[in-house]
Amino acid sequence: AVVSTQSGHYGRGKVFDFIKLSTKIPQSVRGEFGALRSKFESSHATMSALPSNLEAIDWGYYAGRVGNPALVEDFKAKYGSVQVPRPSDNQTSGIGALENDFKKEVAEYLEGSKERIAKFEAALADLHAEKPLEEMTVAEYLSTKPELRAQLVEDIEARKL
Numbered sequence: 001a002v003v004s005t006q007s008g009h010y011g012r013g014k015v016f017d018f019i020k021l022s023t024k025i026p027q028s029v030r031g032e033f034g035a036l037r038s039k040f041e042s043s044h045a046t047m048s049a050l051p052s053n054l055e056a057i058d059w060g061y062y063a064g065r066v067g068n069p070a071l072v073e074d075f076k077a078k079y080g081s082v083q084v085p086r087p088s089d090n091q092t093s094g095i096g097a098l099e100n101d102f103k104k105e106v107a108e109y110l111e112g113s114k115e116r117i118a119k120f121e122a123a124l125a126d127l128h129a130e131k132p133l134e135e136m137t138v139a140e141y142l143s144t145k146p147e148l149r150a151q152l153v154e155d156i157e158a159r160k161l
Contacts, residue, residue: 016040 018037025033057079063072131140142149 018033022030022033057076059072059076062075063069066072126144130136130144133141142152
């Protein structure tokens with residue numbers, strides 16, 4: 001990312017790996033991602049071309065050219081007293097906290113996913129262990145599914161004349 005340093009110079013903070021990022025986004029938005037990359041690189045090149053400090057003003061040159069040297073001294077004093085306010089960075093710590101919270105949520109989700117995957121794999125293994133439906137009787141099928149058996153019995157009882 002392009003970050004502003006204390007001196008006002010824009011330099012590199014993070015380097016984006018656009019190739020790696022492009023593998024993680026859907027194919028349908030890669031065109032837009034390419035446009036974003038191009039815009040970023042153009043802006044980054046423009047910012048990198050800026051000098052880190054302003055060029056010093058040659059006040060002697062202006063004092064010799066302007067008819068009133070007191071006017072140049074007045075401009076010099078006023079120019080020296082100008083303070084350009086730099087915004088303070090009060091968002092980075094909040095973003096860092098949000099990032100840490102998000103990482104925790106993702107880790108919890110991944111842990112839960114592992115548990116769900118294990119549960120589904122066990123259910124799949126049970127299904128593979130069963131006899132094929134063509135070779136199984138209804139009683140054999142319902143023997144491992146008591147809730148389904150109870151529901152069927154209830155439905156049969158409800159439909160008796």
